Amino acid sequence: MSSSTPQSLFVRFSTDDDAFVATLDAPSINQREAEIIGSSIEEAMVDLAGYKWFVVDMAEVTFMSSMGIGMLIDARSRAVGRKMKLVLANVTKDLEQLLKMVKLDKVFVICSSEKQLRKALKR
Secondary structure (H helix, E strand, O other): OOOOOOOOOOEEEEEEOOEEEEEEOOOEEOHHHHHHHHHHHHHHOOOOOOOOEEEEEOOOOOEEOHHHHHHHHHHHHHHHHOOOEEEEEOOOHHHHHHHHHOOHHHOOEEOOOHHHHHHHOOO
16 A cells, blocks of 8 residues: 555555455544545545455444445445445444445445455455
């Protein structure tokens, strides 16, 4: 990863083979966190090329408001624009239930375990 990849208060970026990874570092993602994370993702993806997957690691996230869900949808759109597939990794059971309730399990690949993530990334 280049040293110019932005880091922010609530998200860290890294790479893993053909995956660009955003690790969310906020237990609750409300309006403030969603705006900061969304801006950081937008900035990180400006010159991003050569990755097949955009993985959002949500291991630390226990709550997400509608603003947080909107941020994920925007991140997916940005990934699709770069011919990448977005995968949500380490999603807690509560968040997975929330995403299913609003039918976003049809939009996102949701992985709650490392095994599911490896399968989604075809590794």
